[in-house]
Every structure is written in C-alpha cells, then in structure tokens.
Amino acid sequence: MEQRYQQQQQNERPPPRKRRRPALSCVQCRQRKIRCDRTQPCKNCSTALVQCLYQPFVNSPVVTRLPSGEPTSGISGSDVQYPASVEHDSRAAEGYARQSSYPIISQLEAAAKESSDPSTSSKNVGTSSLGATGSGLDLRYQILKERPADRPLQPGLEESGWHILKQQVGLKDSDVPLNKHRPPRWSEWLGTAPEFSTIYSCYAAAGGADVFANWFQDAETAPLIPRISELLQRAKNVAVKIKSSRPSRASLQITAGDLTPPARDVADAMVELYFQSFESTYRILHRSSFRHEYEKFWASPDAAPANLRLKVLLVVAIGASIHEDIDKDPQFYNTAFRWICAAQDWLLAPSEKARLDITGIQIHCLTFLARQIYSPSADLVWISVGNMVNAAIQLGLHRDPKYIAATSLLEAELRRRLWATIVEMEMQTSMDTAMTVRVRLDDFDTEPPSHINDHEIDEETKEIRPHPRAEYTETSLQLLLLDTRPIRLQILQLLNGPHSKFLYADALALSKELTNAHRTFSKFIQDNSRSGLTAFHRNLVDYCVCRFLIPLHGPFASKARTNPLFHYSRRVSVDAAMAIVSPEPCEPYTRLMTLGGNLLREGLRCAITAINLELVVQADSDRLDGTLHRPSPFTEVLKKAVKDMMALSEEQIKKHETNVKLHTLLASVLAIVDAGSDASVRKRVAQAAIDSMEHCLGLLESVVETIPTPTSSSVSSVDFGLTDWDLDWNMDILMPDMGGFWGSKSGAHSNGLLR
Numbered sequence: 001m002e003q004r005y006q007q008q009q010q011n012e013r014p015p016p017r018k019r020r021r022p023a024l025s026c027v028q029c030r031q032r033k034i035r036c037d038r039t040q041p042c043k044n045c046s047t048a049l050v051q052c053l054y055q056p057f058v059n060s061p062v063v064t065r066l067p068s069g070e071p072t073s074g075i076s077g078s079d080v081q082y083p084a085s086v087e088h089d090s091r092a093a094e095g096y097a098r099q100s101s102y103p104i105i106s107q108l109e110a111a112a113k114e115s116s117d118p119s120t121s122s123k124n125v126g127t128s129s130l131g132a133t134g135s136g137l138d139l140r141y142q143i144l145k146e147r148p149a150d151r152p153l154q155p156g157l158e159e160s161g162w163h164i165l166k167q168q169v170g171l172k173d174s175d176v177p178l179n180k181h182r183p184p185r186w187s188e189w190l191g192t193a194p195e196f197s198t199i200y201s202c203y204a205a206a207g208g209a210d211v212f213a214n215w216f217q218d219a220e221t222a223p224l225i226p227r228i229s230e231l232l233q234r235a236k237n238v239a240v241k242i243k244s245s246r247p248s249r250a251s252l253q254i255t256a257g258d259l260t261p262p263a264r265d266v267a268d269a270m271v272e273l274y275f276q277s278f279e280s281t282y283r284i285l286h287r288s289s290f291r292h293e294y295e296k297f298w299a300s301p302d303a304a305p306a307n308l309r310l311k312v313l314l315v316v317a318i319g320a321s322i323h324e325d326i327d328k329d330p331q332f333y334n335t336a337f338r339w340i341c342a343a344q345d346w347l348l349a350p351s352e353k354a355r356l357d358i359t360g361i362q363i364h365c366l367t368f369l370a371r372q373i374y375s376p377s378a379d380l381v382w383i384s385v386g387n388m389v390n391a392a393i394q395l396g397l398h399r400d401p402k403y404i405a406a407t408s409l410l411e412a413e414l415r416r417r418l419w420a421t422i423v424e425m426e427m428q429t430s431m432d433t434a435m436t437v438r439v440r441l442d443d444f445d446t447e448p449p450s451h452i453n454d455h456e457i458d459e460e461t462k463e464i465r466p467h468p469r470a471e472y473t474e475t476s477l478q479l480l481l482l483d484t485r486p487i488r489l490q491i492l493q494l495l496n497g498p499h500s501k502f503l504y505a506d507a508l509a510l511s512k513e514l515t516n517a518h519r520t521f522s523k524f525i526q527d528n529s530r531s532g533l534t535a536f537h538r539n540l541v542d543y544c545v546c547r548f549l550i551p552l553h554g555p556f557a558s559k560a561r562t563n564p565l566f567h568y569s570r571r572v573s574v575d576a577a578m579a580i581v582s583p584e585p586c587e588p589y590t591r592l593m594t595l596g597g598n599l600l601r602e603g604l605r606c607a608i609t610a611i612n613l614e615l616v617v618q619a620d621s622d623r624l625d626g627t628l629h630r631p632s633p634f635t636e637v638l639k640k641a642v643k644d645m646m647a648l649s650e651e652q653i654k655k656h657e658t659n660v661k662l663h664t665l666l667a668s669v670l671a672i673v674d675a676g677s678d679a680s681v682r683k684r685v686a687q688a689a690i691d692s693m694e695h696c697l698g699l700l701e702s703v704v705e706t707i708p709t710p711t712s713s714s715v716s717s718v719d720f721g722l723t724d725w726d727l728d729w730n731m732d733i734l735m736p737d738m739g740g741f742w743g744s745k746s747g748a749h750s751n752g753l754l755r
Helices: 002-012 027-032 041-048 084-097 105-116 129-133 138-146 161-168 185-189 195-206 223-243 264-276 289-300 306-320 332-347 358-374 378-394 409-433 478-483 485-496 506-528 536-544 549-557 564-581 587-595 596-623 633-655 659-674 680-702
Strands: 062-065 070-071
Touching: 027 378, 062 195, 062 680, 070 659, 084 223, 161 332, 161 549, 185 549, 195 596, 195 659, 195 680, 223 680, 264 306, 264 633, 289 306, 306 332, 306 358, 332 549, 358 409, 358 587, 378 409, 378 680, 409 478, 409 485, 409 596, 478 485, 478 506, 485 506, 506 536, 506 549, 506 596, 506 633, 536 564, 536 587, 549 564, 549 596, 564 596, 564 633, 587 596, 596 633, 596 659, 633 659, 633 680, 659 680
Parallel strands: none
Antiparallel strands: 062 070
16 A cells, blocks of 8 residues: 555656756846857946856856856856956056055056056057957956955946937937938037037027027127127128139039149149158058159150049149148149049049059049048048948958969059058048948958068069068058057947947047057157158147047046046047147148148047037136136146137138138137136127127138139039038037037927937
C-alpha cells in the first residue's frame, strides 16, 4: 500500500524544469527589457551612465566582457579592464578627486585639467584610441569606474545637448524645426539661449509678433519700437536696390569676352598668391604641373581648351580675393561671378561624363572654394559638395591608388591629396549647414599623401622619400588636418546625426582629443617658425579646427549659469570663439574676413554668439551682485572683441554686405552690458538698435550712390542653378519671420515643425 502511494506521488510530481539557456544581455538591459549590443559596457548602459554587469544565470557569478568581446568569469563590475588610455585618465582623476566631496565634479574637473596639460599632448593623434576604436567614450568609462555603486549620478549630466537646446526653444525632443525650409544652423541654435530674450523680443515686437507685444509697452520704450520697424524696412529696401546691380537670380549669358583673363602680370601675381595661401591647406593642384599648363595657356590663350581656361581663371579669382588692390576694381566681383557660373555650367553640361577625370575633380574643388569665398548660392554649396563627393567616389578616389593598376607616383599623390581635400570640404560644409556628414571613416581606405614638396615629384619619379613629420613641407598643413579628421568626423556625427543625443561626457572626451591634436599643431608651428608657414596658414588651420569646439560645448555652456557642472564648456566655448574672432594679425586673412564670404561666415557667427552669451551672463551676474561699477579685465577683453566685430561689420557693409542685423545685434549686446539696472535694459537695447540701424542705413545709402543703373541685357533663359549674391548674415533667430521658433503666439509650435 505504501509502495503504491509513493508511485502515485511520483506520477503526480511535475517534471523537472529544464535549465534556461545562458543570458547574453547585461543585467541592466534585461531589467529594462531593451536590446543589448553585448559589449562592455554596452551602449545603453554607457548612455544611461550606469554600471554594466553580465550574469548568465540567476545566483551565478558575475561575468564581465572585456573590450575584446571575450567573456571572463569571476570579474566584478569594479574590476573591468578598460583600455590603457582609460586607466591613465582614471589615475589622473583619482588623486584630484580626494580634494573634493563631489566625486563626479572632481572627475570632470580632473579631465578638464588633464586636457589642458601639455604633457598629455605628446601622443600621435593619428593613432589615438578615439580614431582607432571610434568610441569616443573614454571619459564616460572613467566616470562609471570611479563612481561608487551606492552614489547616484549628479543631476544634469544625464541631459543631452539636443534636449537642452530644444528645452530652451520650447520644443519636444521629437520636433524638428525648419527655418526657410531647412533645419537651423548651429549659430541659430546657440542664439536661442534665454539670455538673449530681451534682444530678440525687441526685434520681434518691431516685427509685429503678438507673443512679444507686451514686452515694450512702457512709456519709455513704446515709442522706440515703431522707429526700429521703420528703419529695418528702409534698410531692406536699400538692400534690394544694391542687389539689383549685381548678377540676378536669372543666370548670366556667358560669352567668350566674359572668360578673358586679366593681364599676364596681374594673373601671375594672383596665381602666386593662391599657392602661398589656400593651396597649402586645400591641396588641389601640383605646383610644377600647373606651372607647365599655365605657360601652355599663355602661349595661345584663344586656343586653350575650356578645362584649362577655367582652371586658370578660378585660380586667379581665388588669389585675387586676398590681394591688396581688390577693392580698386569694383567690377571684379561681377567678373569673378561670371567665371564661377561658367565653371558650374561646364561641370553640369550634358556631356558631364567627359569631365570625370582628375582635371574635372580639380575644377570641382576650385569652383567650390571660389563659391565659398565670393558667396554666390552659399546655401546650396553643401548640395554641390555632395555631387563632388559622388564624382570622386565614382572616379575611385576613395580607394588607395596602390589598389589601382598602372598608376604613376604623381597621379597617386594627386589622388590622395584630392580625396583628403574633398573630405575636408565636406566636413566644413556639414558644420556650416548642420547637416549630416556623408563620408565616414569606414567608407574609404585612401592613405594620407606623402610628406614631400611639389618639386620633389613629377611624371618621371620612380621613388618617393618622405620627409620626417617634424619638418615643414608643402603637405604639412594637410597632414596636420588629417590627424584631426577622425575626431572631427566623430564630432559631426555626434552633432548632426538625426538620432544623436550627445551627453556631457561625449563633449569632454572629444574636445580633449581635439585639443591635444591642436597642441600638436601649435608645437609644430613653434618648431618651424622660420619655415614657409605664414600667419594666414596658422589662422586658417586654427579656424578649421577650433570651430568644431563651439557647437560641441555650446548647449552645455548655455546651462553653465544654472548648473556649475558645465562651467568647463563655458570656458572652452569662449576660448575657441576668441581664437576665431581675434586671429593672428595678417592683412590677407583680414581681407578674407572683410570680404564676408561663406568660407568663414558660419564659424564667425557661432563665435560671436558664444562671446555675446558670455558677456550677457557676466553682466547679469554683476548686476545681481551689485558689482557693475567694478571693471573686469576679462569683460573688457570680450567687449573689445565685440567692438572689433562691429568694425568688421561696417567694413563689410561698405563693400558687399547688405544685412544690418549683425551690427545691430552686437550694439544691442553692448547696451545690455552697459545698462546700469534691469529697468534700463530694454530702453538701452531699443535705443542701441535705432542708433545702429541709422548708422548702417547711412552706409548702405552711400553704396547706392556709387552703383550704376542695373540693366537686364545680360539675362538669359539658361539657369546655372546659382542664386544671387546673398551676403546676408542671417540673424533670423532674432526675427519673427522664423516660423516655429519665436514668431507664433505659442512661441514654438507653428508651421516650422515636423512631427
């Protein structure tokens, strides 16, 4: 009986539970029920700044995956082996952290301190851990490792840069604003800082925006708003008259007479100036080969082929942009515009397949550079660069010449130089337009060009002997920019990616790498001070590198006033901005800035916005502390930079600029800084806007008196795809016609949003 009972119990007992398969995702991703990429730390834990642990089974020992991807049993999360660079960062931060009771703040300050330590800049940037791994999260690993498990993350560090910017404007994270049918540029995003509310509300009230109608209704400021509106409309009317004398939106009919080069001695001077300035940074031509073609052109100018004629004319136009006598011929700008139109027409002709060669790519690059300098159709340059990238890829420039049979050493060097130049141009325009970068590191395998001078290679060369990198050659500047290319591509993907949500740790890690690379460049300049390097070269390379730091730290710098954790971003933004707006004294570079072309425009706008923000924040802080009467040396330096930019704006208006908003914006910022109390700020801003517009209007009217009566005889029915000479510094973030930002009653949810 008992045996039968036991048999019955065994039959009723449920079958033993099968052992579950081991879990491959980390514990945190399993708990949050999200997909894990199974790295250490995984992307989700890195974004959330939490400790990433792996546990295959319940009650089993913790398993941590090393960076190589191999699991290792018995290693706790605090014992994770990170790369050597992370260990170095952790040790540097460990000693500094003991001095503070806030571990996270101490680690961020330690990282900032190390990034400014010259001893850390000796490593080769081209082989840095960031460029090799593409992670860019070393500092985030450090924060995870140093933070005690029982201490929560400091508030504010989990905010992404995009969340901060959209919060300032009043947008949801899923909203995409449009300004004139395109996403706002970074200078416009940075201009949404709440510290500028008094300025843009003044302009919005002058434009009739209802949302700001009650901001300037007191007895002192109410009479000033109609005057601002009147002056702004008058300035726009005068600008229309000036633009009517320039090449119209309808394209010009290019004739043979329009493609006549200047006198030989003038052309020689412009060509030499081009090779001494732009060619050192944007390697497009081989000096010896071009000199041979140049002599062939002048031997018979009328019989020269179209591609050679256009190449010579574009080089002359680019070199003339920084010549001291450029303003003595007011018609030269129209002449250069015709040459650019002819080159664009030649590139887009029906038989464009015949242009798919090295010469065609060179003309592509020269046309891009000329358009950036003289600014026709500046908004469309990013699209044109996309066509140039596609042409270069179809020509095989993205593959290293060693994989291409029957390629001479000279052609191989030209292909490497052109590809590096095209990627550099693509990165700069992506930053200008806040658009995604189309070339990534894994899309090409073209090696850097050789470190040689042009006269050391020709068609007969059978062997190349590169110089040491410490020596200066005609390729040195391009190689220095190539060293920072992986870092800047990371920054572009982080800033302009459609689904990017970069955190403060990302900004710190990337800026540290970029700052170290820039120190390498500075040391190279110091060691080669007596070489062929000029102030123009140094200023242009500084601009190409430093401009990436302002958008990277800009969102966090705007929060530094309320969150001290972001103070380092505030300092980096101002330092980079001062390097851009106050370059090393150089007459050719000053003429390039005065020309007001698109080559430097967006970077200058971001720099000006960063300086304006710092000035306004300092003034508000001094006003609250009651220390406005105490002059600060730092504030005086910033004010001088703003006044210098106002003088530059005046020179641009005297020459080719038609927009007065930049000058008025700077005058308004100075009015806020000089205001004695909050009660007088709005009155001072409105009065400063009136004074600035009256002054700029007088400059525009003097320009109108010197222009000839426009004619329409040169208009044809053929459209080259180029717009007019729109040299405006569009501060539309301050104006009510920017739908979706400040123009509607709701303040941020009108026709400028895509949901």
